[in-house]
Amino acid sequence: MRILVVEDEPKVADLVTRGLKAERYAVDVAASGDVGWTMASTYQYDLVILDLMLPGIGGLDLLKRIRQRDSKVPALVLTARDATASKVENFEAGADDYLTKPFAFAELLVRIKALLRRGPVTQTAVVRVGDLVVDRMTQQVRRAGRRIELTPREYALLEYLATQPGRVFSRTMIVEHVWDQSFEGLTNIVDVYVRHLREKIDAPFPIKLIRTLRGVGYSLADDSAG
Amino acid sequence: MNSRSIRFRLTVWQATLFTAVFVLLGTLLYVQLRHYLDHSLLDTQSRRARQIAATLLGKAGGNDERLAAQIEGLYAPELSDRFIRLTRGDGSVFYLSGSPQDHAFEPADVPLARPPFTRESARRQSLPGGRVLLIAAVPGNLAGGASCLVEVGIDGAPVEIMLNRLLLLLGLGLPIVVAVAAAGGYGLVQSALDPVAGMARKAELITQHNLTERLPVVRSGDELERLSLSLNHMIQRLDEAFQQSKRFVADASHELRTPLTILRGELEELAGDAALAAGQRERIGSLLEEAERLTRIVEQLLTISRLDAGEAQAEAVTFDLAALAIATAEQMAQLAEDRRISVNCTAEGRVMVEGDRARLKQVVVNLLDNAVKYTPVGGEISLRVAAQGGMALLEVTDTGIGIPESALPHVFERFFRVDQARSREPDGAGLGLAIVKAICQAHGGEAEAESAPGRGSRFRVRLPRAA
Numbered sequence A: 001m002r003i004l005v006v007e008d009e010p011k012v013a014d015l016v017t018r019g020l021k022a023e024r025y026a027v028d029v030a031a032s033g034d035v036g037w038t039m040a041s042t043y044q045y046d047l048v049i050l051d052l053m054l055p056g057i058g059g060l061d062l063l064k065r066i067r068q069r070d071s072k073v074p075a076l077v078l079t080a081r082d083a084t085a086s087k088v089e090n091f092e093a094g095a096d097d098y099l100t101k102p103f104a105f106a107e108l109l110v111r112i113k114a115l116l117r118r119g120p121v122t123q124t125a126v127v128r129v130g131d132l133v134v135d136r137m138t139q140q141v142r143r144a145g146r147r148i149e150l151t152p153r154e155y156a157l158l159e160y161l162a163t164q165p166g167r168v169f170s171r172t173m174i175v176e177h178v179w180d181q182s183f184e185g186l187t188n189i190v191d192v193y194v195r196h197l198r199e200k201i202d203a204p205f206p207i208k209l210i211r212t213l214r215g216v217g218y219s220l221a222d223d224s225a226g
Numbered sequence B: 001m002n003s004r005s006i007r008f009r010l011t012v013w014q015a016t017l018f019t020a021v022f023v024l025l026g027t028l029l030y031v032q033l034r035h036y037l038d039h040s041l042l043d044t045q046s047r048r049a050r051q052i053a054a055t056l057l058g059k060a061g062g063n064d065e066r067l068a069a070q071i072e073g074l075y076a077p078e079l080s081d082r083f084i085r086l087t088r089g090d091g092s093v094f095y096l097s098g099s100p101q102d103h104a105f106e107p108a109d110v111p112l113a114r115p116p117f118t119r120e121s122a123r124r125q126s127l128p129g130g131r132v133l134l135i136a137a138v139p140g141n142l143a144g145g146a147s148c149l150v151e152v153g154i155d156g157a158p159v160e161i162m163l164n165r166l167l168l169l170l171g172l173g174l175p176i177v178v179a180v181a182a183a184g185g186y187g188l189v190q191s192a193l194d195p196v197a198g199m200a201r202k203a204e205l206i207t208q209h210n211l212t213e214r215l216p217v218v219r220s221g222d223e224l225e226r227l228s229l230s231l232n233h234m235i236q237r238l239d240e241a242f243q244q245s246k247r248f249v250a251d252a253s254h255e256l257r258t259p260l261t262i263l264r265g266e267l268e269e270l271a272g273d274a275a276l277a278a279g280q281r282e283r284i285g286s287l288l289e290e291a292e293r294l295t296r297i298v299e300q301l302l303t304i305s306r307l308d309a310g311e312a313q314a315e316a317v318t319f320d321l322a323a324l325a326i327a328t329a330e331q332m333a334q335l336a337e338d339r340r341i342s343v344n345c346t347a348e349g350r351v352m353v354e355g356d357r358a359r360l361k362q363v364v365v366n367l368l369d370n371a372v373k374y375t376p377v378g379g380e381i382s383l384r385v386a387a388q389g390g391m392a393l394l395e396v397t398d399t400g401i402g403i404p405e406s407a408l409p410h411v412f413e414r415f416f417r418v419d420q421a422r423s424r425e426p427d428g429a430g431l432g433l434a435i436v437k438a439i440c441q442a443h444g445g446e447a448e449a450e451s452a453p454g455r456g457s458r459f460r461v462r463l464p465r466a467a
Helices: A010-022 A033-042 A059-069 A084-093 A105-117 A152-162 A171-178 A188-201 B006-060 B064-075 B157-205 B223-271 B278-308 B321-331 B333-337 B357-373 B432-442
Strands: A002-006 A026-030 A047-051 A075-079 A097-100 A126-129 A132-135 A140-143 A146-148 A210-213 A217-220 B082-088 B093-096 B121-126 B132-141 B147-155 B317-320 B342-347 B352-355 B380-388 B391-398 B446-452 B456-464
Touching (some): A002 A010, A010 A105, A010 B223, A047 A059, A059 A075, A075 A105, A105 B223, A126 A152, A152 A171, A171 A188, A188 A210, B006 B082, B006 B132, B006 B147, B132 B157, B278 B432, B321 B333, B321 B342, B333 B342, B333 B357, B352 B357
Parallel strands (some): A002 A026, A047 A075
Antiparallel strands (some): A132 A140, A210 A217, B082 B093, B082 B147, B132 B147, B317 B352, B380 B391, B391 B456
């Protein structure tokens, strides 16, 4: 999988590149719209990540040019601007997704994976993390064979964490997925619900599955096996 | 009428001034006229007296009857309402005219003149019964050389009557003059100030949200035109300043996003480093939390500046505010439950409003979050949605610590905190209520707060109802 990152801010480009390389993607960086256009027209990329404010050809123009030549490559726009009007403009120019700075890297990865998968995500009906079983069909949760009763919102939280076991989800991501964008700025609600979820999922058992990475977020993982 | 308005004061001033001028002129007229009339009457009397002294006294010889007959013949004092008296140097009267026909006065009542008679004199002689005689006295010599005083007087009543009539006229004229002056002054001021009232009405309607509007310009070429133009220029400068400050907030927030991305990204990567010691991990976590807080502040500032710019409404759909509020309260239930705060929701049927659901939901979220934060353990919060005339009412009442009266007008201002110690949550930046107000205003509504310190607060939001 080869990804083109068009970003004029070297530190942001570096950060994204390192993160993506750690996830075993091949990454090329272009620091201007012109270089980006040259690279995009020379190589075949699986994904283009581009900033909107670029020297030379602007991000929107670059996106339109890429779309004219190759309509299929998924494009993810990164931007510091987020007026509603420019959001619409981005999608009209052919962006597949849109991420506002500052973003958690975990969020970027989730979006990238979704774009690369192309098409609906096939999710397994039953997720297992250690001895925890989350059944998406019946919305039932068992641990060590014992049935655990969760409130609907606790279940939604657990199910979200279980979509990618081991992955850290930022509090902002959790708020936006389990609640909605109206709760932006109310991330402490996540801490409260995670605490309650822990009491039910982890407290009665010796092995703790819900992990806190302070300042980064929460993850659901079974480390004991490794 | 407002006693401090220019209209009132100018009218009063004008009326007072007119009254003063009228009274002054009237007094002057009265005094002068009286003086002139007295003077001219006395003048006539002295001329007569001198005539009698010069022509009749010498000829009379000592014959009183002849003298009396001559005076009667020449002057007919009784017929012409005159008083004539001749007094000898020894004080004895040797001629006194009779009562006038109408008995307006009695000549005998006039006190005797006392010798010696050396100088001419004139006087107003008051008589019993209130009558006044204007008497001129002229000394003369009888045929034998003996001194004698000739007194000629006339009834002052006609003059008094005339002067009294004048006084009456002046007295009756005064209220008319005052009324006319006041009415005229009021009308004049009214017509001059009407454009000012128009400007004031318009100016009161201009807030930070419609600074593009202008006051009506009076094309009169006078001071009022200049005033209206100056005020409009001032509003324009205000508008520019507001625009600049809004742009500044939006630009600054946008500029902060890239460095924040780098900061967060680098720190996240560090935090994931397995080789990190526990203490270092904690410190990086703390830094990340601060970066997250900064991000939140930047996002909230941007939200407010977008709302101010009127570009924050992504949709305009009609929906039930009551259902939205109750669903939102349910989503936040655990926050209140953790502090053993009971949340009571009441809704009187469906209350439809039109707007951006996500934004209006944020209003409910922020108000409930605020109520939970400032309500002590075991308290109560009630959420009420109701239709009230053409408005939808959303009310969040808590039994919290309340807000001091001095802070109440400021709770919806950006970055306002009642006091530092009250801010239990470290993640609040004092922008939640400012966002509530901005969203309400963007939807044509209003947000207000009332509070009884120590007993609780009530936040009320009013939005226009949709049909």
